[in-house]
Amino acid sequence: MPQLNGGGGDDLGANDEMISFKDEGEQEEKISENLSAERDLADVKSSLVNESETNQNSSSDSEAERRPPPRSETFRDKTRESLEEAAKRQDGGLFKSPPYPGYPFIMIPDLTSPYLPNGSLSPTARTYLQMKWPLLDVNHGSLQSRQALKDARSPSPAHIVGPFCLEFPGQSDLSLHQFQLSNKVPVVQHPHHVHPLTPLITYSNEHFTPGNPPPHLQGDVDPKTGIPRPPQHPDISPYYPLSPGSVGQLPHPLGWLVPQQGQPVYPITTGGFRHPYPTALTVNASMQSFLSSRFPHHMVPPHHSLHQTGIPHPAIVTPNVKQESSHSDIGLNSSKHQDSKKEDEKKKQPHIKKPLNAFMLYMKEMRAKVVAECTLKESAAINQILGRRWHALTREEQAKYYELARKERQLHMQLYPGWSARDNYAGNQQGKKKKRKRDKQPGEGNDLSAPKKCRARFGLDQQNNWCGPCRCKYPKEVSCLVRA
């Protein structure tokens, strides 16, 4: 049973996580799934590319047919080996070995006690925090440290970026080591897109690392011309646009902590918020308070300054309320006003979003990469690719995300003890229209579990062994990737 944390009684972790891996014929199935998934992905992308690239590359037709047979695991293993070796080299003994291969998440043995007796952060915790939030001034000279780390890093394998959505064996492994390198989200993502719990999904120390962009980003190739694109702004690198004066203009990885100029800083509401969030303006000073929100209260000395300026966690989305209109209506109709006031109050109730699950974290991490590799921008198609890649991940690779998701849930639970997913159900949301899921015919749309089972079990080459619904379903599934 691939129970995380050794099944150490953590009821937050989903017990059924990755159950699919433990079916009979696990290895064969996994390999088969990897191969078939890669093939699926290639097919998917082929169709997608054919759809979107027809005008750009007329010779890309039937790419799937011309594709060489699925690569053997050997190449993948070799890639992983080289990457692991590279990871070892870059480790430099600074960090504790992660529990999972290729798991860049810095594991702190005892985060519940990140303080030294003198009250300062322990080096381990400092490292942890520095890794989590690179811009956090945990210690001085962090930039140099990161630079040193960067310099010590082995060159990453070439990462081809082009007009086609290519799949490479071991690409997921690549991703593990290039997480932040390949993820432009923390850099270019609009603040409101930064997940409140983003700190938990920052895996590496390579955010904002000044200097040369990683190969695959460096090679930001114009999909149409194949020519590397110049930075969008002549003076500012699109990926490392940080200058001392421009730092504040960027979405901070602590976007939910640091108020962005000109950005709403999650307006403070007095009601319904049990855990006012630490003020961004006192990030360093309030570290203990920040920690207090994450760790048992008795372990962190009280700090009152945050409380008054608490900035709501960005998971809290305060619905836009038309203040002006509500005020201008005052006196026109008392009952109407009362109703609208009531409604406004309800609307003002912060919306605490669900913590992201493992796949969501993975999507957040990999979306930019997939978008960069493909010319696709439609999220539905991107998500299908990501879904297939997700299944192509190894157990260890997925475990990393499950672990992160578990931590997210844990943190979320600590931040909002009384919160329930039910609170976000449309029935409880005033003014929010209920999302209606499309009525699906049997065997249509989301019902992918069966096809996946047959695909995983027999592979694409043995479709004759698939059950009827799967055989009927699969071509449709692929064809539906590109909505005409």
Add this chain to the structure above:
DNA sequence: TCCCCTTTGAAGCGC
């Protein structure tokens, strides 16, 4: 402007 699409996983709910 709002909702749909599309993915997986977590959680809630009804039976």
Add this chain to the structure above:
DNA sequence: GCGCTTCAAAGGGGA
């Protein structure tokens, strides 16, 4: 316990 539904992110597309 099982099955269904909703929501989380994302952004193009359609009504």
